[in-house]
Amino acid sequence: MAQITEAAHHEEEQNCTGIDNRKLLFWVFLSTDCLFFGALISTYMVYRGQSLVGPYPIDILDIPLTTISTFVLLCSSFAMVMALSATQKDDLKGIRIWLAATAVMGMVFIGFQIFEFWEFAHHGLLISTNLFGSTFFTLTGFHGAHVSLGIVWLWVLFILSFRGKVNSARVLDVEICGLYWHFVDIVWIVIFTLLYLVGGFDAGPVITG
Amino acid sequence: MSSGHGNEHSKHPSTKKYVIIAIILFVITAIEFLIILPESMQGSALAFGPLVLLSIAKFYIVIMFYMHLKFDNPLLTKIFYGGLALGTVVGIALIGLYAGLTGTPREYAEARAVPYEGYYAEKTNDSSAYAQSLIPTPAPMTESSNAADASTGSGDAAAGEAVFSGTLGCVGCHTMEDLPGAVGVLGPNLSQIGTVAGTRSALSAEDYIKESIDAPTAYVVEGYAPVMPELRSSMSDEEYEDLVAYLVSKK
Numbered sequence: 383m384a385q386i387t388e389a390a391h392h393e394e395e396q397n398c399t400g401i402d403n404r405k406l407l408f409w410v411f412l413s414t415d416c417l418f419f420g421a422l423i424s425t426y427m428v429y430r431g432q433s434l435v436g437p438y439p440i441d442i443l444d445i446p447l448t449t450i451s452t453f454v455l456l457c458s459s460f461a462m463v464m465a466l467s468a469t470q471k472d473d474l475k476g477i478r479i480w481l482a483a484t485a486v487m488g489m490v491f492i493g494f495q496i497f498e499f500w501e502f503a504h505h506g507l508l509i510s511t512n513l514f515g516s517t518f519f520t521l522t523g524f525h526g527a528h529v530s531l532g533i534v535w536l537w538v539l540f541i542l543s544f545r546g547k548v549n550s551a552r553v554l555d556v557e558i559c560g561l562y563w564h565f566v567d568i569v570w571i572v573i574f575t576l577l578y579l580v581g582g583f584d585a586g587p588v589i590t591g
Numbered sequence: 592m593s594s595g596h597g598n599e600h601s602k603h604p605s606t607k608k609y610v611i612i613a614i615i616l617f618v619i620t621a622i623e624f625l626i627i628l629p630e631s632m633q634g635s636a637l638a639f640g641p642l643v644l645l646s647i648a649k650f651y652i653v654i655m656f657y658m659h660l661k662f663d664n665p666l667l668t669k670i671f672y673g674g675l676a677l678g679t680v681v682g683i684a685l686i687g688l689y690a691g692l693t694g695t696p697r698e699y700a701e702a703r704a705v706p707y708e709g710y711y712a713e714k715t716n717d718s719s720a721y722a723q724s725l726i727p728t729p730a731p732m733t734e735s736s737n738a739a740d741a742s743t744g745s746g747d748a749a750a751g752e753a754v755f756s757g758t759l760g761c762v763g764c765h766t767m768e769d770l771p772g773a774v775g776v777l778g779p780n781l782s783q784i785g786t787v788a789g790t791r792s793a794l795s796a797e798d799y800i801k802e803s804i805d806a807p808t809a810y811v812v813e814g815y816a817p818v819m820p821e822l823r824s825s826m827s828d829e830e831y832e833d834l835v836a837y838l839v840s841k842k
Contacts, residue, residue: 401664409667413674420678424685432700435777436707440634449624456620460613463657467606511776564657568650575646579627583634586707587700 408558412565419569422524423576426517431587433512438586442505444498445578451494452574455529458487459567462560469548469556477543477556484563485536488529495526514584518577525573528566535559604656612656619645705777705818746829751837754830759822767841778819779812785842800838804831 397403461483468476499519502508509519539559542548548556604612623645632638655661660668755761756770767773768782788803789796792810802809807819823831 399664399666401666406667406670409670413670416671416674416678417681420682421685424682427682427686428689430690434700434704436705438707441707445624445627449620452620453617456613456616459616459653459657460609463609464606467609561658564653567657568653571646571649571653575623575642579623579642580634580639582627587704 402554404554404558405561408561412561415565415569419521419525419572422517422521423572426521426577426581429513429517430581431584433514433586435512436586437502437505437507437511437514439514439518439577439582439584441585442502442507443578443582444501445582447494448498448574448578451491452570454487454494455491455567455570458484458491459564461487462563466553466556466560469553470550472550474543474549477548478540481536481540481543481548481556485533485540488533488536488563492526492529492533495522495529499523521577522573525566525569528569532559532563532566535562604659604662608656612652616649616652619649705816708816746832746834746836748833748837748840750830751833751835751840754826754834755837759825764819778815781838781841783841785839788838797835797839800835804834 397406399406461480465477465480465484468480502515507515507518509515536559539548539556542555623642626638626641626645627633654671660671752770755767756773762770762773762775764775764777765773766775766780766782768780784800785796788794788799791799791812792802794802799810803819805823807821808817811817826834
C-alpha cells in the first residue's frame with residue numbers, strides 16, 4: 383500500500399522535462415544562489431586593497447588553519463555522497479553514520495569559522511572597521527549561514543531516519559540535501575582561493591609582491 | 592540496488608570512484624597550499640593563474656560527480672551554467688567598472704591609507720615614519736596671522752564647531768557624537784574631550800588640547816597611530832582659540 387501511494391506520488395511530481403519538480407526547482411535555486419554569491423564575491427574583489435585602516439588581510443588571515451577547515455569541508459562532501467549511496471542501498475546504518483558524519487564535519491567547519499571571527503574581533507577587525515572587514519564578514523558570514531542551514535537539514539534527515547522516513551523510495555530527499563551541501567562546498571572553493579590563497583597577502587592598498 | 596530504482600541511480604559513480612574523486616580533491620587543495628608556501632609566491636601574480644585553474648578544476652569535479660550533473664538530465668546543467676555564467680559576467684562587469692575602467696581607485700587609497708602596525712612594524716620597524724610619509728601635508732593658509740601671541744583669551748565655542756567640521760577635516764578622523772558626519776575612527780573619540788583631556792597628562796584640559804593641536808605626536812593615546820598632521824599653521828589664531836574653546840566645552 384505504501385509502495386503504491388509512493389509511486390503515485392512520484393508520478394505526480396514529474397513534468398514534461400522528465401525531471402522531478404523538486405529537483406528542477408532546486409537546481410534553479412542553486413543557479414540563482416550563484417548570482418547571490420557572485421555579487422558578494424565581486425564586491426569583495428572591487429574593494430580589495432582599498433581599506434584605509436588596518437588590520438589588513440596579511441595581518442590576520444590564518445591560511446594554514448583555513449586550509450585545514452577547507453579539508454574538513456571537502457571530507458564532509460565525501461561523507462554526503464556516501465550517505466546518498468547508503469540511501470540508495472537502503473543501508474540504514476550507513477545512512478545514519480554518513481549523515482551524522484557530514485553534519486559533524488560541517489559543525490567543525492563552523493567551529494573554525496567562529497574561532498576565526500572571534501580572533502579577528504580580538505585583533506580589532508569588525509564589520510565596521512574597514513572595507514576589508516565589511517566585505518569579508520558579509521561574504522564569509524553568508525557562507526557560514528548557508529553551512530549552518532545545511533547542518534540543520536542534515537540533522538533533520540538523521541532524525542527522520544529513525545522514523546523510517548529515509549529510504550530508497552525517498553532517495554530524492556537525501557539527494558536534494560546533498561546538492562545543497564555540495565553547492566556550499568563549491569562556493570567555499572571559490573572563497574578559499576580568492577580571499578585566502580590569492581588575496582590573503584594583501585597589505586592594505588599596497589599589494590605585496 | 593534491490594528495488595526497481597536502479598534505472599536512474601545506477602548511473603551514479605560507485606563508492607570506489609567517490610573515494611578516488613575525494614583523493615583528487617584533496618591533492619588539488621594540497622597543491623594549492625604548496626603553491627603559496629614560498630614567500631616569493633605569496634600575493635604574486637605568478638600564483639594567480641595556477642590557483643584559479645586548480646580551483647576551477649575542483650569546482651568542475653564537484654558539480655559533475657558529487658552533484659552528478661554528468662549523469663543527470665542535461666537541462667539541469669544548462670540551468671546551473673546559466674546562473675553561474677550570469678553571476679560571473681556580473682562580477683567581471685562590477686570589477687571592470689569600479690576597479691578597472693574608471694582609473695585606479697587603489698591610488699586614491701594608497702595616498703590616504705594608514706598602515707597597520709602588525710605588518711609594517713615587522714617589515715620596516717618604523718611604522719610611524721611610513722605613516723607620516725603617507726599623510727598629505729595640508730597647505731598652510733596664507734592669510735593666517737602669524738602673530739602667535741599665545742593669548743589665553745577664551746574663544747567662541749559655537750564658532751569652534753564650524754572650525755571643527757570645516758575644511759581642516761577633523762571630522763574625518765574624530766568622532767563627535769552630537770555632530771552629524773563626525774564619525775571618523777582613526778583618532779580618539781572627542782565627544783567628552785573636555786573631561787578626558789585633563790586626565791591624560793599633567794597638563795590641564797585646555798593645555799592638553801592645545802598641545803594635541805600644536806604638536807600632535809607629543810602625546811598619542813594608546814591604541815592609535817601617531818598620524819595626526821600638524822594643522823596649527825592652517826588656521827588663524829582666532830580659529831585656533833575658537834576650536835580649543837569648542838573642544839573644552841565637550842564634557
